[in-house]
Amino acid sequence: MIGSIILTFALVFSIISMIMYFLNFKGYRNTISYARIFYHLCSIFVIVASTFLWYYLLTHQYQYKYVFSYSNNSLSTGLLLSSFWGGQEGSFMLWILLTVVVGIILQSYTSKRGDLEPRVMTIFTLAISFLLLMVSPWFKNPFEYIWVNPIFVDLKSINSIYLDLPFLQQFLFPDPQTNTTYVQVSSTLFASLVQNGIDPNTFIVNGRGLNPQLLNFWMQIHPPILFIGFAMATVPFAFAVSALMKNEYKDWVSQSFPWLLVGTGILGLGIMLGGYWAYEMLGWGGYWAWDPVENSSLIPWLIGVAAIHTMLVQKKSQSQSEGIGRYAKTNLILSILVYILVLYSTFLTRSGVLGDASVHSFVDPGMLAYLFLIIFISSFTLLGLGLIVYRWKYLKSEVPQDEGLFSRELSLFTASVVLCASAIIVFVGTSAPIVGRSVDISFYNEMHVPLAIIVGLLNGLSLLLKWKTTSTQELLSKSVIYLAISVVVTVIIILFGGVNDIMMILLAFSSIFTIIVNGEIAIKIVKNNFDKLGAYVAHIGLAIFILGVIGSSAYSNEKTLNLVKGKPTEAFGYQMVFTGYEPIENATKYAFNINMNKDGKTFNASPVMYIAEYNNSLMREPSIVVLPTKDIYIAPLSYEQTGDHDHSGSVSIEKGKSVKYENITLTFEKFEMGSDVMQAMQEGRDFQLGAVLSAISDNKNISFILYRKQSGDKVEFTSFESKELNLRVELLNLSAQGVELSLSKLDEPKETVKKEAEEVLVVNASIKPFVSLVWIGVLVVVIGFFIAFSKRLKESQLSN
Template sequence: MNYIGEHLWAAELGRGLTAFSFAFALLSAVAYYQKGAQWKTLGRLAFRLHATALFGLIGTLFFIMANHYFEFDYVWKHTSLDLAPRYLFSAFWEGQEGSFLLWMFWNAILGWILTYSAKSFEGPVVGVFAAVQAFLVSMILGVYIGDLHIGYSPFILVRELSENVGLPWTQFADYLTRFPNFADGSGLNPLLQNYWMTIHPPTLFLGFASTLVPFSYAIAALLRKDYKSWINSALIWSFFSVGILGVGILMGGAWAYEALSFGGFWAWDPVENTSLVPWLTMVAGAHLLLIQRNKGGVMPSALFLLILTFLLILYSTFLTRSGVLGDSSVHAFVDLGLSGQLLIYLLFFTIGALGLLLVRYKGLPKKEKEDRMDSREFWMFIGALTLLISGLQITLSTSYPVFNKLFGPEGVLFTLYDRNKVLNEPIAHYNAIQVPFTIIITLLMGAGQFLAYRKTTTASFFKRQILSLVATTVITFAGSAALQMWNPMYIFLFWTSCYAIIANAEFWLRWAKGQSAVAGSSVAHIGFGLIIAGSLISNANKTIISQNDTFIHEDFPSNENLLIEQGDTVPMGNYFVSWSEQSEEGHFVNYHLDFFEEKDGKLQPVFDLKPRIQINERMGNVAEPSTKHFALKDIYTHVTYADLR
């Protein structure tokens, strides 16, 4: 049957480019691991052809989404006619297939760069990239072998879905115009219709992709038994990965703070955790690689952490895309039935990489003698170990859904494990353990700059930072008093955060005389200290000021919500608030709230906020918060319920 209005050429083009991309990635991986210049040339050519085909299929998917070809399942699920063009990118990577393509895109870019820059390491390094790409492209192949399907294609038509095959409507050649369901798409999740979601995912996935570079160099070093030549290149890419992945995580926090209604930027959600842990291990691995370059003796640990970081990225991919998280995360993808394929992907690289490390372990360069406790390298190693333990705790707690699937009466392995174990208070659970780890890290970040490699005299260590210690103590107690923050653990964390900021600033400006060679580490440590201090200030003393005097409704607790009618002015904490205006703009209902302070018996306007509700009939309405920022506090508000009639 010839269907009317279908753009089959786009489907065939997309599927063909997918097949070519997969074949060339596989060819590149095989060729790069053969000996001889001709094989290396073939591997390079195949990788570039793989990348070219990949860029082509990405462009094809963008084209059919931009033109609203709703006969395609991916287009129908993630776009609609009224979707603002600026959110087309968000729609592209909303689904599993698009986010896989985003990950592959960055891998292809970085791999292409390495075909020029890796030089003598090109073969094993880009060979690893090609192997990873082959696995990733297989996730979108959409090939069926009997009841087994390999990957899920973004170019599958709605009528080709297994649940639709043979249905009566598929027998109409003009089904696209006959049935109103195809007149428009389901649309983009309203939570993702935010500018942060156009820049956060690509930055985060560039961070994920960048972890593959140090991993590839580590594998190359083990394969070639060359434990020196790779260090400088891997070190640069490791810190690049630390920076990009860190920025991506911060962007996610900014999106959560602006778009979600829980009044914070980090909720210890499982998907959030699975991006944080690889960052922690990459920070640890990069610092150990720095020790290895400057002094040596930590090669096994450095290799292990760089390998572990990429394996954690693969584990996070399994968690978020296999459906194992279920309802435990608001960020997890819908299960496409790829859990077996994802598990093979994870096990292939885990067994291969760790097995190679184990085989080569005896030949790795190791310490000739133990480090002194007053040396920089000793405390850098302690810091790396702390980060590893911190990441391990987060991973174990995040993996409860995995344990629930494996163990118990209905699990794969029968044990007495409580297969329904969940974290009822995840924020309190993680904070209780992670705050002490953060105290150790920020303390080491401040003190570490004043330590020398091999040996440090105690007198000079304390003498050089007296000013920092005094300033930190004064600022901590003054700030704690101003914030009314009296929790001893939080005060200690505030002190170590301020210490990391001030000590690094003093070291760089006073003792290093502003040298550019020291700027990178000092600025990074100052930035981390500021993030921790800011997080503490914003969360440690959170107070709900929207409290009603009388009962509202069982779904809207009076100690968290304030009932207000348009035109009323009611007290809210130290303010008075008035709902002065309501307006509609496209899919949004805007609410104008004016805040006043009482002075000399009169109400004086101080600021206004404009929370709004995004109307979405398909997926439900979404409240978008509005926040007023002050130096030491934020006033955060969102509409819990409003009569939209």
Template sequence: MGGVISINGLVGGYSLLAAVVIAGLTVVASLGAARLGEVRFHRMARWGIYLTALMFAVASGAMARALYMSDFSIAYVASYTERALPLGYKLSAFWAGQEGSLLFWALVLAMMVAAYAFIRRHDHSRQQAITLLVLAVTLGFFASLLTFVDADKLPFSPRHPVPADGMGLNPMLQNIGMIAHPPTLFIGYAGFTIPFALMIAALVCGSLESWIGIARRWILFAWIFLTIGIILGAQWAYVELGWGGYWAWDPVENASLLPWLTGTALLHSIFVQQQRSMFRLWNVLLAGGTFILCIFGTYITRSGIIQSVHAFQPSLIATFFLTFMILCTIACLALIIFRWRRLGQQPAVRGKGDAFEKAPAMQGLISREGAVLLGNSLLVLMTVLTLLGTMSPVINERLTGRAITMQQNFYNTAVLPLALVMLLIMGAAPMLGYGLTKLGDLLRCVRVPLAISFLAAIVVSFIVGIPIPEDAPLKTVVRLMLLGPHSCTFVVAMTICCLLADFIQVLRARMRNVGGNLLGCAFAAIDASHRRYGGHMAHLGMAMIVAGIAGSSLFGQKESAQLVLGERTRIGSYEVSLDAVNRIRGANFTGMEAVVTLTTPAGKQHVLKPQIREYAKSRNGANAEVALMTNLAEDVYISALGFGSESSATIQVMINPLVLWIWIGGLVMTLGGVWAMLPTLMPAGQRVEVKQAVPVTQGV
């Protein structure tokens, strides 16, 4: 490193160095607390974590100040911003590059770890000391990466000579979705560190039940942010990349999906462990797997081993992430083998009276726990298949010497059928109670939802048909018959109807037993069990997302047209006319804009303005800004492909049905997660306990 170092660089660099030292001391203090069990060591470890978090906060403050001030003496600021960049994007450049995004991840992780240490400040157990040890090691790992690895690629590496202006931010990152997408993903990734540390400590101490209760809220918190991050990423791809899609099964997209799948499975099985003391091995494996997959995602993004749309350039940091991932995997597996017998045992639980008895074992697959087991198995299989597809190019190149690219066809064939089956189970699960349920009882409960879903599937197939291309091969026909609109409609309708049926039953029981108006009873019922109805909301959101994906992927239309001023053309059921071509100018770009009038079948007119922008600092040519007309039925998505002169434009028009439902579904899922985290809102004095009706016979 050489050159002039600004105050921001000095403060940032030394704060990170201090974070390394303090994290190291925290590791020592945690070891002391675990070994000797003395409260003063616990206190030292806790304060070590607070101070490490403070150091990361100071470093992040220095970075934010440098970005705000356009301090180009810091190479990172010069590489990702320019003076003309709007303030919001200047600050979002914090996570635009590798060094900044790692610093942000470390900051988020440190804040969460500090919050955890504060919440559990009265816990002076050995298990808590080991949890703090794992967390301190992780913080130390991040601090070391940001301080020692790759001297030219550190967040505060100086730039010499100091340029008059920076190189600017990638135009594709100058989008509101990109301000929020990376931070939410990083919060999600970081959030899964605490359940991992709790799980490791539980395995070390052999106490395999207590960690679940503490971990649940952290898992839910991380899952909520990962969900938001994935949905925002899809939304960004949709409006910014200009190809009209939102998910391309790109390796980096898959890397964020993988921990989401296992995290979702974990959320369900910890609930069963809390209720029935089952799935201990599942939960340990899923907590470890989810954390390792978060690190794996970072490794993929930064290693360059797989070609991806979003990847950073290959970096030495990837090697350290790989090493960290391997060490975590070995530690997890070794501890699981060490505790294998205990993980397989049925724990003792308090039974009738004060006597302890063995927790009940699973008695049948047609039960709540059976549905969770089946759902989790499907989620894990989807994870394995997605991982296989993502890593296939690397595996194939190692084995045959030739690189391959997996196409979306693989994922659509291998993963989507499992997803549909899982959704079907998700729909029926609320109708099941714990313990063995007779098939006849289940069928009796789902007969109405089943009938409605069949009817809906038939009606939808009759109205929209099954979009089979004329020259489609047999396997495509078979796939469309199995995964066509009728199947999707059936699954979505089944999920919604089962959720409604379950809710109506609970509502009727409450109204019968307590009385009161419908809305009051509905709120009281939902408020009485946040977990249950948070889960229902998340399932409802998932059904909406499936409807959106099915509609847009099965019935999307795409057409291109070259129009001169005043010319009209018909695309789908819409009339499109080019009214004007304007030159545009923004803070850091110039460009062209087509003024397009879209007339709906009902005669309503919308003016859309797709643009092509030339960013002053971009050496990569122009960047398209799409224009959208969106409603609950469909999106009309217009992108400008080129301008012949100021009197003509070539545009691409895509009609994507039901896309808005994907974003609404994402929001509903998130709200479901938030609702599940909240405590009961109704004051204790006003609560009336009503035994929740379970639609089928409750087992043993």
């Protein structure tokens, strides 16, 4: 309750701040101090609300639906803290929290730069207001009580002292499929509890917990970093719109540039961490699956990078006294699109439209939230693009001269166009499920190879071109040496690396060209001008990344192996031996140890498999052996023990049904359950379940009971023999569906074709050459972004 109130206040403050900032922009001078006070109040309230959510999670207050749905008693403190963003409501909260923090820095930044603050902060507080509306009680409120809407809660999560309450019976729902009983928690139950003098807050004592795939280190850092990127995407939007508001397009470029650089850098890092998580933990087999959720954050990143290139030109041409500079319209449009696409990404992943298409599943948010998201996106699209249309006439009058064909301006613009083309392709492919279509992964891969080749060539070429214009002769004489070196290196790669696909050769060539041109310049300037290094570092990183992609995906080798325990199997030149499994992490998971041997060197891999209680499913975690030139990636598939159990010849009988065996009719009459079985199951005590069976032949009728006895983790089954009927009945399994029996005659010795027991581990092994270049490449790119940021931050101060 208190959380919702705080958030509502934050929303009100945010709206007041927005109005005050807008009035200040309209000329009311004294409103600015109110605007600032209310903005800071809004920030403080958001921070306090977030603290409350964290506090509720840490103290297990399961009366809050969010806390119940995404945490439980067994989570470590780190994971409890990160369950904050385990669900939709909380990830909106995280987004808001990071946005208000970015806003505090932005407020201070803009207040030092002319009359920027009222315009930028009007737009920024507008965005915050929309986000705060999203977590208001009408939509996705993280502070909703569990009683509000009916929800099924596992009986195990209920405080055991209340289990005997008579009125509880009417809220119980057994689920025979999973052998669990659920309590329907609703406002009616809440009323009954209060009536009986029970504190409802003590009723639920455990939560559902997090999806097991999220229970690791990456959950703690990937989402926050990604959301910092999302939060920072608001800033270029606010700057572009504020330029349109004032109808003045010169200064905003320098002022927005450092924000765009650092925001794009962080978003890129967040995307990469997601890829690394998928590779290292989730066992997707790769780092990029063109999954809609990955794609939808890639699209704004591509547009952001495109904007960086054209903004650089605008800045440069301003300094060469070309008025507002080149590509002013392009920059406005791209800056606005970055944020709109972030919103679109949210829409795609939160609205349920991709229900059938994504690994990441997000529960249908409900019609109201769906409509609100659409209103959110439409408002910002109308505001941003509408203002551009409104100012179009003026913008068109500010046309600089045509750029030369061989000019750095045009090559940077072309790079930006190529990035936009890539963004459009990903956009179309990702949005296809909305119209009931879907594209294959090959669609993205095939489209991006030629784009990447062009990017690589432009990357080197643009640096050989001078601003304004370059003579053809000069260009040729300059580039010939670089091209020659690139050709030589590419030939070496073809000969020694076995690269033979024409597209891959071109791609390798263009990446090497990039590295050589950028590398040479970087070495030249590193001594006296570290500041200017950013672009070159980022470009070299990109080229390294592309080489890594070529190696790891185009030349990856994959095999499914059946590893019999103790028997060496040969794969990729390695002797692999499965040596057995061992329980890890308090016996919640099992590590399957594999020894790999090559040329006297031994490596160990331990892929992990376990049954997750959360969703009752088999979960798998790969194991990766990282070598200097390649990764050996071992993804477990299954583990089987053969021979020690012969289930053939077994029969299943549902309750009340019969089967015929020889001349005997065997009927499963009913379950036999002690009165305290339920209680015992919950408390984890030993218990037994029985099945009452009857065997009828001619005029003999014998009734007997078979038991499934559980003590600790051990399960035993009983059997029954009758000389009269010449029958042996062994219980193999007993579940809500019925019993599984093995039937045999007493006078015929039971077929014990015990094969020699074999333990087989099935794994998918792959060799991924130079996959480490992918990570190194992206990190180098990010470092480049940060170097460029520090330079442009200084410039943004100089301009005032």
